[in-house]
Structures are given as C-alpha cells and as structure tokens.
Amino acid sequence: MGTVVIKLGSSIVCDDAGHPRREVLEHVCDEAAALHAAGREVVIVTSGAIARGMGVMGLGMRPRAVDELQAASAVGQGQLYRVYDELLNERGVATAQVLLTFFDISARTHYLNARQTLQRLLDWRVVPVINENDTTTTDEISFGDNDFLAAQVAVLLGAELLVLLTSTDGLFTADPRLDPSARIVPLVEDFEALAALDIRQTTTTLGSGGMRSKVVAAEMATAAGIPAVVANGRTPGVIAAAAAGEAVGTRFPAQEASYSSFKLWLKYAKRSRGTLAVDAGAARALREGGTSLLPVGITGVRGGFDAGDAVEVVHDGEVVGKGISNYAAGELRRVAGLKSAQARELLPRASEEAIHRDYFVLA
Structure with missing residues (x-):
C-alpha cells in the first residue's frame, strides 16, 4: 500500500500561546496509527517548533529577526517531537525525528541519501516525523510553514497522497473570516482558474504560511502525479476520509x-535572485529544444x-523559465553575448553553460 504524507501547520499544532493542542494531536495520531495498522506507510511533516519555542520563552509575537526565529526553533523542536513520539508510541507506532533542509532534497547526493534514509525507516515500519531544520537555515521561514517541504517529501517518496x-x-472562494459569502471549493482541477479567487497569504500569529502556499504545494505534488487534499486538521476523521478518497476539504x-x-x-519553491534577458x-x-543556455544568447543581466x-530567464519581457546559474552576476556581465571559446578565455574555470539544461525549468 502507498505512502500518505500528513502535514500539520503551526495553527494546528499549537494554540495562540504556543502550547501544543493536545486534543488535536491525539486524533491526528489516532488516524495516523490506524493507517499504519492497515498497512499504509505514514509520514508526518510538522510545523510548530518556532511556535512551541515562543510558548516556552513567553514570546507574545512571532519574532522577525532570523537569529530569534532560529533560537525559538531550537528551544521548541525537541519538546514538539516528544509529544508526537509519546502519542504514537502509546498507539504502538515507532517514530523517528528527521530534520531536513531544502538543500537536502535539491542537491542530488543529498536527495538520494534523504530518500534512502526515509525509505529505510518506512521499511522498518517507523513513522518519520519531519520538520525543517530551521535552527541552521532560513528556508522554512522564507517558504511558508513547511508546505513546500511536505510537497517535496511526497514527491521524493513517490507518495500516494499528500x-x-x-x-x-479547505480552500474558499475568499477568506471566510473576512467575507461571509465565501464558499468552499471542493475540487481544483485547473490551477489557472484560481487566479480569480481571493487567496490571501494571511496566517496566524504563530505561523508563516497561508492558503496560497498550500495551493502551490498542492500544485507541486499534483504535477508529480500525487493527489493532494487541504482540510481542517481540528476536525476528527479528516485524515481517514482523505485517505479513503471521500469528499472532504478541497x-x-x-x-x-x-x-x-x-x-x-x-519551479515552485526556490526564490529567484536575478534575471537574465x-x-x-x-x-x-x-x-523547443530543451537545450542549455550559453553565454552567447544572453543580452542582459539584472x-x-x-x-x-x-x-x-526572460525574452521581450516574458518569462521563459528559471534555472540555476553557473556564474555569478558579475561574471555573466563579462561574458554575456560571447561564444563559449571567448567566454573560457575570460573565465578559464567557468562552465560552458550559463545554465545547464538539467537545472532549468520552463515557466
């Protein structure tokens, strides 16, 4: 049977004071344990380390400074995992704490190692409890409450469901807290149609995500052939219903x-730092050709x-795609428009390609 990746946001895991929502985590672990007992592989991706650290330290508002966010995460991470470990062990399920960064699943060797380790844990019938290692990285803070991390884990493991x-x-036509006429959207098959909806990037005091990041995470998963469901984690039974294919949430x-x-x-998660015309x-x-981008084709660097x-990468103001640059901006400005042999004379150790085709994705 397939793998179900369950992601919990900070507002599900902790209350406004940063204390764990014990009753919510209990029913989540009940349903995770039931799936596990039925032979499914289960992975939990959890936010809430920063929120829990804020509660321990008595911080009223989510910090803005990176060092404070990372320190709060360091305080809260162990305590948060302990709750999952205790609840799942009570239900006869072994757990493992796994801390990942986006680098771990973008660099090829790290990606393979992460996949092998997670798969071995699943083979051992262990439930990995995954969080962003935001004590040493700012990706969780930048990319939205672990939604993208959960999607990447689902893709990495070839999951059956996110x-x-x-x-x-679920997803509403507008923010239901601001618009009483907002209606839930039960099914999304065309992501472009969502442009007409008011999907705000609002979040709670403790969180960093929002519905927009969940929609993009769902788009990422479904593009890899993995269905996704956005549902209310405070409602018992939603995980079981989603796993059974029932109509729940979006x-x-x-x-x-x-x-x-x-x-x-x-395409979806790595932030662009510049533009190549x-x-x-x-x-x-x-x-059309799926080729690499050579310096000779570059007309401008911003x-x-x-x-x-x-x-x-843009042409006539239209985005062509996004890629990983083999050059720094200053180096590209020196070799832009030059043929490969000329570029190598100026920068002897530089790559022939400005962007290799394996590290480029169309818009």
Whole structure:
C-alpha cells in the first residue's frame, strides 16, 4: 500500500500561546496509527517548533529577526517531537525525528541519501516525523510553514497522497473570516482558474504560511502525479476520509507527471535572485529544444546573485523559465553575448553553460 504524507501547520499544532493542542494531536495520531495498522506507510511533516519555542520563552509575537526565529526553533523542536513520539508510541507506532533542509532534497547526493534514509525507516515500519531544520537555515521561514517541504517529501517518496491540514475546512472562494459569502471549493482541477479567487497569504500569529502556499504545494505534488487534499486538521476523521478518497476539504487530483522532483522544487519553491534577458534564438532553443543556455544568447543581466542561485530567464519581457546559474552576476556581465571559446578565455574555470539544461525549468 502507498505512502500518505500528513502535514500539520503551526495553527494546528499549537494554540495562540504556543502550547501544543493536545486534543488535536491525539486524533491526528489516532488516524495516523490506524493507517499504519492497515498497512499504509505514514509520514508526518510538522510545523510548530518556532511556535512551541515562543510558548516556552513567553514570546507574545512571532519574532522577525532570523537569529530569534532560529533560537525559538531550537528551544521548541525537541519538546514538539516528544509529544508526537509519546502519542504514537502509546498507539504502538515507532517514530523517528528527521530534520531536513531544502538543500537536502535539491542537491542530488543529498536527495538520494534523504530518500534512502526515509525509505529505510518506512521499511522498518517507523513513522518519520519531519520538520525543517530551521535552527541552521532560513528556508522554512522564507517558504511558508513547511508546505513546500511536505510537497517535496511526497514527491521524493513517490507518495500516494499528500494531506495538508490547516485551521479552515479547505480552500474558499475568499477568506471566510473576512467575507461571509465565501464558499468552499471542493475540487481544483485547473490551477489557472484560481487566479480569480481571493487567496490571501494571511496566517496566524504563530505561523508563516497561508492558503496560497498550500495551493502551490498542492500544485507541486499534483504535477508529480500525487493527489493532494487541504482540510481542517481540528476536525476528527479528516485524515481517514482523505485517505479513503471521500469528499472532504478541497481535493486536488493528480496530474500527468511531467517534471522531476528537483525541477518541481526549482519551479515552485526556490526564490529567484536575478534575471537574465536572452535573444529570440536562445528563447526558442530553451522552449523547443530543451537545450542549455550559453553565454552567447544572453543580452542582459539584472540583479546581484552568486553561482548556484536561481535566476529567471526572460525574452521581450516574458518569462521563459528559471534555472540555476553557473556564474555569478558579475561574471555573466563579462561574458554575456560571447561564444563559449571567448567566454573560457575570460573565465578559464567557468562552465560552458550559463545554465545547464538539467537545472532549468520552463515557466
């Protein structure tokens, strides 16, 4: 039987004071244990370490400074995992704490190692409890309450289902807290149609995500052929209903898989640090030929970025795609428009490609 990835947001895990919502976590663990007993593989991706640390330290508002966020996470992470471990052990389920960063699932060797380790835990019938390692990275803080991390874990494991638990009943036509006429959207098959909806990036005092990040996470998962459900984590039975294919929350059916997990991460989650303008020939080659981008096709460089950063590629003001640059911005400005041999004379150790085709994804 397949793998079910269950993601809990901060507002589900902790109350406004940063204390664990014990009754919510109990029914989540009840349902996770039931799936496990039925032979399903279960993975829990949890937010809430920062929220729990805030509660322990008596912080009234979510900090803004990175060092304070990371310190709060360090205080709260162990205590948060202890709750899951205790509740799942009481239900006869062994657990393992796993802390990941987006680098772990974007760099190829780290990706393979993470996948092998998680798969071994599942083979041992252990439930991994995963959180972003935000004591040493700012990706969780930047990318929205672990929604993208959960989608990436689902893609990495080839999951059967991604369940994103939030504090509302699903995706609404508008924010139900602000618009009484807002209606739930039970099924999303066309993500472009969601542009007409008022999907705000609002969040709680303790969280960093919002419905928009959940929609994008669902888009990422479904593009890999994995269905997703956004549902109210405070309502008992939603995980079991989602896993059974019942109508609960907002369901996002699987699409035909067209991208690798790395390119899904690059397309949806990695922030662009600059822009490369390209000529018509380069744009056509990228769109139709699946080629790498060479310096000769670059007509302009905007922004300050380093080698290894993501950059957008544009032609005539239209975004062609996004890729990982092999050059820093200053280096690209020196070699833009030059043929490969000329570029190597100026930068002898530089790569022939400005962006390799394996590290580029179309818009």
